[in-house]
Each structure stands twice: as structure tokens, then as C-alpha cells.
Amino acid sequence: MTGTSFFSVEKISDGRSGGTTQAESRVYNERLIVTLVRRHGQLAKADLTRLTGLAAQTITTLVNRAAESGLLLRREPLRGRLGQPSVPYSLNPEAAYSFGLKVDHRSADVALVNFVGDLVAFERIEFDYPTPGEVMGFAKGAVAKMCRKHKAISTERIAGLGIASPFHRGSLGEESGLTAGRLDAWKEIDIRAELDRAFDWPVFLHNDATVSAAAELMFGAGAACADFLYAYIGYFVGGGLVLDHHLFPGRNKLAGALGDVPVPAYGPENDRTQPLLRTASLRALAGKLNGHDDGRIWSSPDDWGDLGAPLAEWIDEVSDGLAYAARGAVALLDIDNVVIDGAIPAAVRKEIAKATRRKLARALVDRPEPFSVLEGSFGHLGPAIGGASIPLLVKYSNDKDLLFKE
Incomplete structure (x- = not known):
């Protein structure tokens, strides 16, 4: 039944804990640094030390590692203040990419976004009413087309595909707006699992409005x-x-x-x-x-x-x-x-x-x-960009499994 599986455990890397072991603490702190830089736009090491309460040496190690791996970019020093110039760091837009698939009662969208939420590619199809087969065929074709067009983006930098859909769990009722036959089609298939088999990266499924809120949290008006x-x-x-x-x-x-x-x-x-x-x-x-x-x-x-x-x-x-x-x-x-x-x-x-x-x-x-x-911030693009934000949240945020705990 669609919506019973929200992500593929096998395709998600380790290190998603809130930090109960030394290795998990390191991963959590690395994600904390990335999350804080995302929230503030750019931060210097001294700012991160103040915001996290971690030792300055620890922050230096974490920031240097994130910069070496390509997650952070070193910006021009800020001069004109007392003491040594402050060197801010910002997110590298090309550090990671993610796909989002939006499904609604009249259309489906596929969006490819970069690490800071910029829309890299977009495809849309309209329906009288969507069927799972039509949506999956469109999604596979759109993703393949985008990958061909943007060959410079390696598979390793794709965090995953997030599906924003109203057709799961509590929304499959009388108010869904679908006829009984079309409703049964959505009940009988797990579109997340089907698409997960088609791609090398993890595929997630969540309510469309929930992931639209995630887009605002990560990239839009809600970031502050x-x-x-x-x-x-x-x-x-x-x-x-x-x-x-x-x-x-x-x-x-x-x-x-x-x-x-x-x-x-x-x-x-x-x-x-x-x-x-x-x-x-x-x-x-x-x-x-x-x-x-x-x-x-x-x-x-x-x-x-x-x-x-x-x-x-x-x-x-x-x-x-x-x-x-x-x-x-x-x-x-x-x-x-x-x-x-x-x-x-x-x-x-x-x-x-x-x-x-x-x-x-x-x-x-x-x-x-x-x-x-x-x-x-995103209008009709919100669910697709929100879907794309979910794999980035899983892989790079410090959220303590709130969103993905079964």
C-alpha cells in the first residue's frame, strides 16, 4: 500500500545518531556546523565556537574537514575590525544535489536542486487524474533526461529522491478527490519502493505539505x-x-x-x-x-x-x-x-x-x-523543491532522527 515505506534503510549511510559514541558525535557535530552555516548564510570559526559551545580547536578541525570535502567554501576575509581578519565560510552550492518528485491531483513535477536549493532543472506533466504508472514513467524519464543534460554532476553527489505526495496514509479517504478505481490503484502500489528499485540513491516519501514546509525551513522564508x-x-x-x-x-x-x-x-x-x-x-x-x-x-x-x-x-x-x-x-x-x-x-x-x-x-x-x-518562497514549486530537500536533510542535517524515525 502506498505510503507504508518512507525510505530505504539499506541505502542510508551510518552516522545518523544524536551522538552517543565518539564516531557518532563527530558526524553529528559536522552536520551541526553545516546546519548552522545554512541557517545564517555564512559564519566564521569564532561564530561557530560561540554558537555551539565546542572548543575552538574542535571547530577548526570540523570546518577544515568540511571545506576539504567540498561542503563549505572559504570566503574573503572580513577586514576593518579589531584583531585578525575574520574568515567566513558558506555552503558550496555544488557540494550535493537532490531530486524532488511532486504528485498532486492534476500534475506531477520533477525538480533537481543543488545544496543551497537553487533550481537546476525542472520538468512538469499534467493529467486529468494521475495514475501510479503514469507518475512513475514520467519520473524515471525526467530524472534520466536531467542526468544526461547535467553530466558534470556525479552520482556520488546526488543525495537522493524525495517524493511529495498527498496519496498516502490518512489522505487516502473520501476527501482525496479521486474516484474509487483510481484510489484503489494508489492503495495497491508502494510508489516509493518501486522508484527505489530504479535508482542507486535512496528514495523517500512524505506528505506534500510536510515537505513543502521543509523547503521553507532549509531554503526559504522559514530559515530565520x-x-x-x-x-x-x-x-x-x-x-x-x-x-x-x-x-x-x-x-x-x-x-x-x-x-x-x-x-x-x-x-x-x-x-x-x-x-x-x-x-x-x-x-x-x-x-x-x-x-x-x-x-x-x-x-x-x-x-x-x-x-x-x-x-x-x-x-x-x-x-x-x-x-x-x-x-x-x-x-x-x-x-x-x-x-x-x-x-x-x-x-x-x-x-x-x-x-x-x-x-x-x-x-x-x-x-x-x-x-x-x-x-x-516557492509557490507551486514548493512540494517539488521540498521533496528534494528531504534527502539533503537526511544526509547533511543535525536533526536527531525526528523526521525519519520509524
Whole structure:
């Protein structure tokens, strides 16, 4: 059944512990250095000594080793200060690469990104509704094409393939948007395991919104935030949760599942509440447009043109629902940020963020730290780039197995 296997243990190297032996401590500290440099952009050895509490000699050894292996780049010394010039280090964009495969109800994307999240190559295919066979055929062909085009990238520098998919575990229900026959096809196949057999590198599978949050954590607006709730507006609305600079997927890999959050219902329904996915989704917008958009909301995620009053009404309902869900998350988790993104034009995303910010301003005005509603960085590319971020998280981050513990 799809989604029952999240990664291949055999293809993941040793050294993923939080540091219980000397060798594991060394690996953990090396990843800690890389993670801190990623978070801050560039850091000198003195900065790393201060941030980690490790001995200066240890930091020197770790940084030199990372630079020699090509993970870090030595930058020009910073002059004009007291004492010796400070030499900062940054990530080497060419240190590693990763593939991401996004699957949704209407399309599939394959992205190739480098170590800092730059998009190196991208392929897309659209469906009426995807089948596992169509998605796997597209993924294999797109990866092969990208490898041929970028022959300078050696196999050793490819960290893996991450699949961002809504078709697994808890999302294979009545609200999946698939007919019974197509739903059965996704239930009967483990697409991760099938693709894992096709490639030499490890293949991972996670919820599409969860990995989109990972993209923001590693490469986007969330990089500077210790904690944030992430919302991705696509065919449905999904979410992810970051706590203390780490992606927190939850025991069932469904933490931050915003689509299931009950919010006040609109209209004359008997129910006083309804799941957020009923309003904050492209499916809900399509219902309001009743076909008058000519399919633009599915085929043109960067530009919808003028959709008039139905779009304005939808933005108001989306922001209402997100503000309601955010207030609950703030009360429960004490977070200070919400990041909003989706397969929507930048102008629409801006309006949703602005309306959500306005609706939260009075309710959260007394918090000790200012509350922020941020726009995401990747739009419709978020799940594919997020999928690509997962192998990089596994191989190079200091996350203590939170994301990948079975």
C-alpha cells in the first residue's frame, strides 16, 4: 500500500545518531556546523565556537574537514575590525544535489536542486487524474533526461529522491478527490519502493505539505524562524510544523495537517464547523467559479488573470480559516510565525497573507514577541523543491532522527 515505506534503510549511510559514541558525535557535530552555516548564510570559526559551545580547536578541525570535502567554501576575509581578519565560510552550492518528485491531483513535477536549493532543472506533466504508472514513467524519464543534460554532476553527489505526495496514509479517504478505481490503484502500489528499485540513491516519501514546509525551513522564508506553522494551498490545503529549527512531522507523519482543522462553517449548513479544506483549497475556488476560469487555476499557477468577485470572496474565506487555525496553533504551541504558500499566483498569496495578518493582529497583540504572517518562497514549486530537500536533510542535517524515525 502506498505510503507504508518512507525510505530505504539499506541505502542510508551510518552516522545518523544524536551522538552517543565518539564516531557518532563527530558526524553529528559536522552536520551541526553545516546546519548552522545554512541557517545564517555564512559564519566564521569564532561564530561557530560561540554558537555551539565546542572548543575552538574542535571547530577548526570540523570546518577544515568540511571545506576539504567540498561542503563549505572559504570566503574573503572580513577586514576593518579589531584583531585578525575574520574568515567566513558558506555552503558550496555544488557540494550535493537532490531530486524532488511532486504528485498532486492534476500534475506531477520533477525538480533537481543543488545544496543551497537553487533550481537546476525542472520538468512538469499534467493529467486529468494521475495514475501510479503514469507518475512513475514520467519520473524515471525526467530524472534520466536531467542526468544526461547535467553530466558534470556525479552520482556520488546526488543525495537522493524525495517524493511529495498527498496519496498516502490518512489522505487516502473520501476527501482525496479521486474516484474509487483510481484510489484503489494508489492503495495497491508502494510508489516509493518501486522508484527505489530504479535508482542507486535512496528514495523517500512524505506528505506534500510536510515537505513543502521543509523547503521553507532549509531554503526559504522559514530559515530565520525558530518555529512556524506552514500552510500550503493546493488542490486541498495542507500544512507542516517547524519547532526549534527542526521539521516536526509527528508520530504518524501528519503533524500540521491543516486540512482537517475544524473552522466555522459558511452558509446555511446544519454543521457549525467544517474542515478547513472545504474552503481553503483550489477545489473550493473552482466550485465558486463554476467553470468560468477556463481551467486557469490548474494550468496557470503563476497568473490567473482577473477572476473577479469569486476570487475576492474565496480569499476572505481562506484568510478567515487560516486565522482561526493559527490562533489555535499559537495557543497550543506558542509559535510566533505562520508561513503561507501554495499553487497560487504571488499576488493572490500576498492578499491572503495580508488578510490573515489583519485578522490576527488584534487577537495576538499582547504576545511577548511580535507575531508574523510570512509569504512562502516557492509557490507551486514548493512540494517539488521540498521533496528534494528531504534527502539533503537526511544526509547533511543535525536533526536527531525526528523526521525519519520509524
